[in-house]
Amino acid sequence: MDDKKQPIVIKKVFKGHGHHGGAWKVAYADFVTAMMAFFLLMWLLGSTSKSQQQGISNFFKHPSAIQGPGGASTSMIKLGGTKDMPTGPTQMHSIGGSRAPTQEEIRRAAEEKERQRMQTLEVELRKAINRSQALRPFKDQLLIDITPEGLRIQIVDKENRPMFDLGSDVLMPYARAILERIGDFLNHVPNKISITGHTDAHQFLNANMSNWELSTERANAARRALIAGGMDKGKVARIVGLGDTVLFDKKNPLAAVNRRISIIVLNKQTEEAMAKGDAYLTGAQTSTVQTASAPVAAPVPTPPHP
Template sequence: MAIETNKQPIVVKKVFKGGGHHGGAWKIAFADFATAMMAFFMLLWLMGSTTKEQKAAISEYFNNPSAFEGMSTAPSQSTGEGTGSSPSIISFDGAIDMAPEAPQTAALDQERIDELAQEQDQARLESLQTALEDALDKSQALAPFKDQLLIDITLEGLRIQIVDKENRSMFDLGSAQLKDYTHDILKELGAIINQVPNRISLTGHTDARPLERAGFSNWELSTERANAARRALIAGGMREDKVGRVVGLSSTVPFDKTDPDNPINRRISIIVMNKKTDEAVQEETTTVEELTKPK
């Protein structure tokens, strides 16, 4: 039998899948990288185009969203009920976060930055007002003098006025010496005010009755009383650098305009200044320094 010799050889091919080409995964990674770099350079551009004041406002917003400086609003961190036995006489139970929501866009312009700063400033002052009013009811030192503490919000900020009442003066007659209970009131207020970053303005007022001391008028007396109040606030724990202005106005701005001799005209006014007022005070101080520099 003849054997055929012209058959084609059998070739076996082995196919290996998945080798060589890696698909489009690298494109996704590269796109993520490009997006991140674009965001990074946009951030650098924004930081380079903002002023020092704008950066400070943004930093303040993100570093201190709780309205109170350095204080926790968690009830678990409260150690007292406002009786003077705890570092703070304010109870933050049920407190709400007064800070505005963070903006969704990174492109914060000057107008939006100023708006955020004003909103936070106003919320902080309103929160402080509520805390002070609560303290008048809860604090053993403040509650008896509730009728002598007048609290309201003005164009300059949160105003706290401590007024004289008949037979219950804050100072010795014609003197800048604080009564013991007045000193206690101011110490309590100092501890509360220190919980917000705002600076304060202190003003002393007198009635229109002339003093009998030669060379010493109500101008000197109102100024010395304002400084005495400043020292008592600091003794209560308020930082010295929170004082932005101390002035004495004598009897020029009476509380009772119909009766200049009314004891209520003798008062100490503490204004927790809002941002706009504080900037005006700093600008005024800078102007005075420039004018008084030797040429």
């Protein structure tokens, strides 16, 4: 047997880098995903309205703020496909572009904005009345609602608490105080106002005086009291006396509630109509109010004078 030892051979194996592994596949997948997200974003921007875009933005800014009965609400954002996209006048016709709104759409948007502004003004006025110690005792005589002409404030007579001396335009002290407080509030509102006087159905025995004159003179007396409270005299756009032609309580023509002063904060549409000479009296002619600050006492027979 050969005693010589066999030589030890060490074999070194070097791994090549020809195919660079699979890292490039991950990078490519990330790139494709990013491109898909980008094109999805472009599709959303071109296929949704401004309000829907705002809803999407609000959802991602405050994801927990929009809640429905079963959790997050899906009613504000619809992404089910083209069937959920807006159609008609507001539809987007190309990605990133849209047609100009029509005059009718602009008019409706302006009216909606003005309506919301009147609702805000109504809330502020009610808060002001509740804060005022002078007005709080007379809340049941202050009726506030919104008419096609604007925000209407009505001050109505109450049994044993009339606004004027019987058959005259002389204001009672409490009624003057109410009007002066309202005048101060209205002076901070940019809109012009309309003042309308109403009487009940009692008629004068004096042929030289009628409910027409009395209602007009009382509306003018209310104007003077508003100005005395701080309202600029230039804010008055119209003074109207309607006598007993527009009764608050038609079933009881002699009821005290029919004797009232109506002050309307005119919306922009009515102001423009008046400037053109074609203003209407929708607000003044509405005889029923459902949004009073407090219920008016049931009418009872009144003295034989308006």
